[in-house]
Amino acid sequence: MLKPVRKQSVTDAVFEQLRDQIVSGELSPGSALPAERVLCEALGVNRGSVREALRRLQQSRLVSVRHGGTSQVLDYRDSAGLDLLAELIVSPGGSIDATVVRAIIELRSALAPDIARRAAERGDAADADALDAVTARMAARGGDLPALQQLAVEFWSQLVDAADNLAYRLAYNSLRATYDQCRELLTQVLADEIDDPDRYRAIAAAVRGRDAETAARLARELVERGERAVKLALAQITPAAEEAR
């Protein structure tokens, strides 16, 4: 089976190289970034490419660029936003960062109950119908873990829509973008959570019945199953990663 070739533009290469050096601390926070022309020279690329990469770094709040002055490296832990998480989960070597996996699972656990609560408070019949449609497809795909995983994502997407809160929606998008990069790794681990349509159906029913507290409780119980499974899996993997150093 052939895989699509991975194309990378010069701009992408410059962006990733600088980003990795910033998050790894090689370019320490507060220090001055080399001048654009110096970077061009050192990287052997055009100034336009460097500028485009710097614009992206600026958009991610990893660097601060001032007209006339020297650019500064920012402390990403103080300034960068949730969007950065998707780029941090894959280390420069290509492996998945276990601490980031733990982080997104925990954040998911924090958000899920509240999403369900708001959805139950604000969702209408159409939202409940959409949720039921997803659970019906889940029931039809019992055992097919990759499909169930995809459907679980769709279920949460519908639930977030029902919650009618743009901040939840955008946070969910950032979280999903990160999750997508390690989805395959978690398919088996999350089997216990995703291969149980009844639990999703119960949440949908709570939304239809406008029972906010029940919806929140059920959602919490659901994602806590996954959280426990992931942490168990990480505990088995991390020691091996430790001794690899």
Next chain:
Amino acid sequence: MLKPVRKQSVTDAVFEQLRDQIVSGELSPGSALPAERVLCEALGVNRGSVREALRRLQQSRLVSVRHGGTSQVLDYRDSAGLDLLAELIVSPGGSIDATVVRAIIELRSALAPDIARRAAERGDAADADALDAVTARMAARGGDLPALQQLAVEFWSQLVDAADNLAYRLAYNSLRATYDQCRELLTQVLADEIDDPDRYRAIAAAVRGRDAETAARLARELVERGERAVKLALAQITPAAEEAR
């Protein structure tokens, strides 16, 4: 009193114009973006500036650019991340979007208890000391609402650090970046929440005592005070905003 002039580069102007048209729906999701050379012509600027703006839009996941093909407008509600919130809170006209204010306050309410819980579980004595230092400064600034507001932000920042979870940290940064844009508007509204050092002290004590449930409960009670106040204020303002249309 003079205010600093707001400088805006050509790239910024192009970026904001396209961004506003995308989020407002003038450029509908899925539709093709004009070619770079067409945009230069229409906007009367250089192609490099347009490209830099497009790079930022791409980084924000508002557009999809393919070498050789035509660029597409993405649906920001499906793809954009939490970082976009800070740019959405100020409408093109310059006013603050009430629904976004409600959104960040609700997301804050969802995260705060969990942040406090994790901080109590994982924080050490140094973290508790840092929290106490902030509450001491709060007590010294009783009644000075702007200062208290700033100290409250610092308190939460320390608490997030203690929680030792990068996802929480980055989500907090995104939230704060949005909050900073409407801070003045909320200073008075949040008076009841921020002008009460005892409540913050109690959370710090719970962290020191490693009492996760108490920390979570206290944090929830604290931010719910603010949430109630904000929603009350929004309810009074929104009707006026409605009739202004």
Next chain:
DNA sequence: GAAGGGCAGATTGTCATACCAGTTGACAAT
């Protein structure tokens, strides 16, 4: 000697132009 103005050198910002590289679709050859 201290304070301030102003110049020189650094930087980023913008521009114009050219050419390279990938995509698409029409069209001819097989």
Next chain:
DNA sequence: ATTGTCAACTGGTATGACAATCTGCCCTTC
């Protein structure tokens, strides 16, 4: 009907020049 070719788009990269801005030093001025 399938395949190969080519022309006309598209975005990607390169070069060089000039403008706008900041910084630090020197020099005038008091």
